[in-house]
Amino acid sequence: MRNNFSRALQTTIIFLVVGGVIALALGGYFSSASNVFTGSLVNLQTWLSSRFIAVQEFLTAPRDVASLRQRNAELEAEVSELQAQVIQLQQRVGETEILAALVDFSRANPDNTYKAAEVIGRDPSPFLHYVIINRGSNDGILRGMPVVTDQGLVGRVDAVIADAARVQLITDPASNVNVRLENAQTDASLVGSVTGDLELELIPQETNVEAGDLVLTSGLGGGYPPDLIVGQVVNIRARDFDLFQQATVQPVVDFNRLQIILVIVNFTPVDIGPLFPTP
């Protein structure tokens, strides 16, 4: 009984002392001592925390790097896939624009019937300016049919197989197109060259030709339909001692960027060869 009393007294005294100390501390009487204590405590906790974080990072970092690398690879693959899609879509947009222009052209020229074809290759020989298209006799393509784009004359079909054809461009050195100069109201002959430049020949000396004159097919000779745009005169060479003038023509078609062309399938070329007497 006595022991219990003395123990309760001790506990009460301890609580009172501690409570008093706390009350004094809260009252600011131990501020310097409490500052030292709390400062040390905070420093200790800071040190422990930083060490713990360092250890945690050390233990977990390899796993994070691996997962990040994996995620990075996934994202890179996704980016590559999206870039490929963008390129494909850009290509589609380009083709659509070309096709839209060709449709506009065919609507503007309802007299002709067109067959669209894609350029799939060029002649292996650098001497010749031919392209290979993915339409042939199965699609109604015949030798001699004129080939155009929405911009103007491209050439004519030179050879045909079942599913492909070879088109001789007007820039080919062996190409010869009968043309007329719109402003000068005169006929001339347009020939290609090994460099792809177009030359106008057989322009009469008395004809007044100026730079910028439009060159159109004349339809003479039956090789091409009339009034297809070929290009514009760039410069003229007229010398007094020559029989004819010559001129350089800038074609309206960019022959280096031919992608899709139109074959005029309702035009039948006329072979006037038998009309010429053979020696």
Added chain:
Amino acid sequence: MRDLLAIPVILLAVVLQSSIVSRIPLLSGNADLPLVILAAWALQEGVETAWHWAVSAGLMIGFVSGIPMFVPLAAYLLVVIMARLLQRRVWQAPLLAMFGITFIGTLFLHIFSFVALRLNGAALPIVNTLGLLTLPSILLNMLLAIPVYAIMRDLAHWMYPAAEFE
């Protein structure tokens, strides 16, 4: 079986030539992949089928191109003849022989083309042809010669194992 290898390889070369190589011009000239392949193949020791390759390439190019068929046929056969002659004489410097045959082969191909087209009435000024077509084509063929020679050497070793070379 080895003879038949010419058909897919040359076919692939002609397709590549028409669809890609011809679209990479230097001035107005471009490389001739079948010619370089033929030269490299004919220079390989132990290869006996180079003649078939030349005929196949000549016929295929003649079919695809608007140029008269005898032009590539004659030029490619000439390339094989030169390669077979040089192969035994310059065997210690195969790349030198490759460059020589590529140079002369391209030159002959262009001479044949020039003559054939002039006879057909095409307007081909010789200076422009030489400066804008032939020289750039030779340069491009020379550039193509090194990788093509390496590939054809590997192909020849695969088709004709080392035992047959001895």
